[in-house]
Amino acid sequence: VAIVGVGLIGGSIGLALARRGLAKQIVGIGRRAESLSAAKGLGAVTRTTLDLREGVAEAELVVVCTPVGQIVKHVCEAAAACPADTLITDAGSTKLEIVTQLDDAQLRGPWRLGVRFLGSHPLAGNEKKGPEHARADLFEGRVVVITPSERTTTADCDALEDFWTALGARVVRMLADQHDRAVAATSHMPHLVASAIAAATPKEYLTLTAGGWLDTTRIAAAEPALWQQILLANRASVLESLSRVEGALAALRGAVEKRDAARLEQLLTEAKQVRDALGS
Amino acid sequence: VAIVGVGLIGGSIGLALARRGLAKQIVGIGRRAESLSAAKGLGAVTRTTLDLREGVAEAELVVVCTPVGQIVKHVCEAAAACPADTLITDAGSTKLEIVTQLDDAQLRGPWRLGVRFLGSHPLAGNEKKGPEHARADLFEGRVVVITPSERTTTADCDALEDFWTALGARVVRMLADQHDRAVAATSHMPHLVASAIAAATPKEYLTLTAGGWLDTTRIAAAEPALWQQILLANRASVLESLSRVEGALAALRGAVEKRDAARLEQLLTEAKQVRDALGS
Numbered sequence: 055v056a057i058v059g060v061g062l063i064g065g066s067i068g069l070a071l072a073r074r075g076l077a078k079q080i081v082g083i084g085r086r087a088e089s090l091s092a093a094k095g096l097g098a099v100t101r102t103t104l105d106l107r108e109g110v111a112e113a114e115l116v117v118v119c120t121p122v123g124q125i126v127k128h129v130c131e132a133a134a135a136c137p138a139d140t141l142i143t144d145a146g147s148t149k150l151e152i153v154t155q156l157d158d159a160q161l162r163g164p165w166r167l168g169v170r171f172l173g174s175h176p177l178a179g180n181e182k183k184g185p186e187h188a189r190a191d192l193f194e195g196r197v198v199v200i201t202p203s204e205r206t207t208t209a210d211c212d213a214l215e216d217f218w219t220a221l222g223a224r225v226v227r228m229l230a231d232q233h234d235r236a237v238a239a240t241s242h243m244p245h246l247v248a249s250a251i252a253a254a255t256p257k258e259y260l261t262l263t264a265g266g267w268l269d270t271t272r273i274a275a276a277e278p279a280l281w282q283q284i285l286l287a288n289r290a291s292v293l294e295s296l297s298r299v300e301g302a303l304a305a306l307r308g309a310v311e312k313r314d315a316a317r318l319e320q321l322l323t324e325a326k327q328v329r330d331a332l333g334s
Numbered sequence: 335v336a337i338v339g340v341g342l343i344g345g346s347i348g349l350a351l352a353r354r355g356l357a358k359q360i361v362g363i364g365r366r367a368e369s370l371s372a373a374k375g376l377g378a379v380t381r382t383t384l385d386l387r388e389g390v391a392e393a394e395l396v397v398v399c400t401p402v403g404q405i406v407k408h409v410c411e412a413a414a415a416c417p418a419d420t421l422i423t424d425a426g427s428t429k430l431e432i433v434t435q436l437d438d439a440q441l442r443g444p445w446r447l448g449v450r451f452l453g454s455h456p457l458a459g460n461e462k463k464g465p466e467h468a469r470a471d472l473f474e475g476r477v478v479v480i481t482p483s484e485r486t487t488t489a490d491c492d493a494l495e496d497f498w499t500a501l502g503a504r505v506v507r508m509l510a511d512q513h514d515r516a517v518a519a520t521s522h523m524p525h526l527v528a529s530a531i532a533a534a535t536p537k538e539y540l541t542l543t544a545g546g547w548l549d550t551t552r553i554a555a556a557e558p559a560l561w562q563q564i565l566l567a568n569r570a571s572v573l574e575s576l577s578r579v580e581g582a583l584a585a586l587r588g589a590v591e592k593r594d595a596a597r598l599e600q601l602l603t604e605a606k607q608v609r610d611a612l613g614s
Contacts, residue, residue: 177544181614197542226541236539244531244550246590249605250582251524254575259516260611261506262477264457266553270524273546274609278602282595289590295534296587300580302530307576310526310569315562322558325529329554331540334461 056081056113056136058106058128060093063145063179064119065188068098070221073190083109093185107135115217117174118144123283126155133165140166143174143214147237148287149201149230157203172210173201173230175237176223181275194222201230238291243299245281246292248274336361336393336416338386338408340373343425343459344399345468348378350501353470363389373465387415395497397454398424403563406435413445420446423454423494427517428567429481429510437483452490453481453510455517456503461555474502481510518571523579525561526572528554 055071057064060082071077082099083106084090090102103109110116110132118128125146132142146152156171178196180187198218202211215225228236252274255267285292302325309318335351337344340362351357362379363386364370370382383389390396390412398408405426412422426432436451458476460467478498482491495505508516532554535547565572582605589598 177542180545196544199542233542236542239535239539240543240547243534244547246586247527247531247583248546248550249602250579250586251527252605252608253582253585253601254523254579255519255608257608257611259519260608262457262479262513262516263520263612264476265460266528267520267524268612268614269549269552270528271605271609272549272614274602274605275614276606278599278606281602282599285590285598286593286595289593292590293587296583296590299530299534300583302533303527303576303580305533306526306530307573310565310572310576313566313569315566318565319558319562321533322529322554322561325532325551325554326556326558328532328535328537328540329551331537332543332548334548334552334555 056083056110056116056132057099058083058109058116058118058132059120060084060089060099060185061119062183062185062187063176064117065093065096065098065185066178066190066192067117067119067221068093069096069188069190070193072097072100074220076220081109081113089185093188096185096188098185098188106131110136110140112137113140116140116142118142121280121283122146122148122152122287125152126159129156129171130159133160133169133171136166136169138166139168141210141213142169142171145174145176147175147179147241147284148234149173149175149199150234151287153201153203153230157205170206170210172206172214174214174218175199175201175233176218177241181273183277183280191222193218196223197226198223199226199228199233201228201233203230234288235291235294238288238295239298242285242288242292243295245273245276246285246296247299248272336363336390336396336412337379338363338389338396338398338412339400340364340369340378340465341399342463342465342467343456344397345373345376345378345465346458346470346472347397347399347501348373349376349468349470350473352377352380354500356500361389361393369465373468376465376468378465378468386411390416390420392417393420396420396422398422401560401563402426402428402432402567405432406439409436409451410439410445413440413449413451416446416449418446419448421490421493422449422451425454425456427455427459427521427564428514429453429455429479430514431567433481433483433510437485450486450490452486452494454494454498455479455481455513456498457521461553463557463560471502473498476503477506478503479506479508479513481508481513483510514568515571515574518568518575519578522565522568522572523575525553525556526565526576527579528552
């Protein structure tokens with residue numbers, strides 16, 4: 055298995071593979087020698103290289119864990135240098151743009167014979183970054199979405215599902231655009247709103263924050279450079295989701311403005327019912 | 335010490351007093367026999383009663399931990415039935431309305447001779463409720479705001495500060511209106527926004543939620559009946575804070591709409607800086 059990008063996600067994949075003895079060799083490919091040696095030191099990879107083409111030369115599976123804006127480029131580089139019949143996947147938080155561009159790219163080549171891309175999105179990131187936060191159990195009990203396109207074979211779906219399942223995840227198959235609309239609501243919109251809460255909090259009041267503020271703003275600490283790419287790659291669905299939360303907020307504001315206690319309690323109750331459908 | 339309302343906060347005060355051996359007797363006063371017996375079973379109180387007047391008859395300190403909308407009524411009832419010179423405090427999440435009304439009420443009476451009210455707000459609640467979630471360490475390392483008015487003596491401030499400090503809290507003294515503006519930003523606005531996120535998430539996408547959604551919406555699971563009262567009691571500051579977050583969200587939306595990656599990354603970075611000023 056070759057892992058392109060050994061940060062939180064790539065490093066955790068490597069650790070999980072190593073701990074479970076699932077790969078003969080785990081090649082870590084990256085741009086920065088420090089990250090690579092950190093990943094090797096943690097036991098997340100067995101060999102490292104700064105050269106993507108060299109790193110994927112013997113891979114049976116390539117997992118591209120770089121930022122959303124670089125995934126297409128890295129998949130194409132890997133596809134031109136890996137063995138024939140290699141399966142390539144990724145770990146990007148958006149899928150439609152990536153899958154569409156790669157389906158096109160595959161037709162134009164030069165991809166090695168029989169190489170296929172099948173997108174993945176492990177819903178397991180957090181506000182931390184870097185291999186030092188990698189954990190062998192990061193995927194345990196988590197959902198990984200895989201997004202077959204028209205050209206994907208059932209055999210590849212099954213193989214990729216087996217890969218993520220072996221790391222402890224639960225795999226869901228979805229169309230890429232359906233995935234993007236869903237995560238706009240469950241991840242990208244909340245991210246923007248969490249950032250808005252943090253930005254709207256006057257610094258002089260920060261001493262009076264407690265659990266509520268800390269929870270609601272936690273993801274605002276994530277890496278802006280990564281999230282800018284995610285949010286723009288899923289722009290249409292993100293804007294649609296933003297409209298929905300703006301509408302919900304306007305309804306709450308209206309009830310507060312009108313001092314309408316019954317309506318306010320009803321709106322809070324409806325929100326609580328959605329939240330209570332999940333655990334803590 | 336008499337505790338009126340033995341839910342999460344009242345129960346935790348009782349437990350903390352009991353564990354530290356800080357009170358000879360801890361009287362739990364409530365409306366529901368089950369909550370009272372639960373609190374007694376947990377060791378949070380040494381004696382219980384459904385009769386507020388009887389419960390405060392020998393108290394040196396009364397702590398009113400009922401919902402915001404009932405605090406004024408319960409303080410006045412306690413003030414008319416407790417011994418002379420008793421200090422009464424509360425645990426309400428808003429302060430200006432309560433302090434103002436009680437300063438008026440004290441002038442009209444009938445309060446026992448020398449009885450004073452001094453407001454408290456322990457920033458230590460969460461989305462849970464009921465004595466079964468009470469914890470002796472709930473206040474450890476947490477901030478408790480006390481809100482002296484013009485008529486408050488330094489001796490009372492010191493005594494109340496000692497009380498909360500003995501439970502492990504760090505006490506901050508603020509004017510009631512200053513407190514209300516601050517918690518509108520750090521607690522009440524985030525609460526409304528968390529509810530809006532939950533309400534704006536289509537139920538069919540809930541299987542694709544991960545840490546970010548769970549964190550940002552956690553407080554939306556809190557009790558609507560309690561929060562409706564808090565939000566309306568602090569209406570003006572809540573609306574002002576809502577305007578601020580709406581402005582921040584509009585700026586983020588604008589950057590996404592214009593595909594302005596640099597601006598989006600800058601806004602996310604500014605939000606991250608606020609968030610990074612605090613821990614996880």
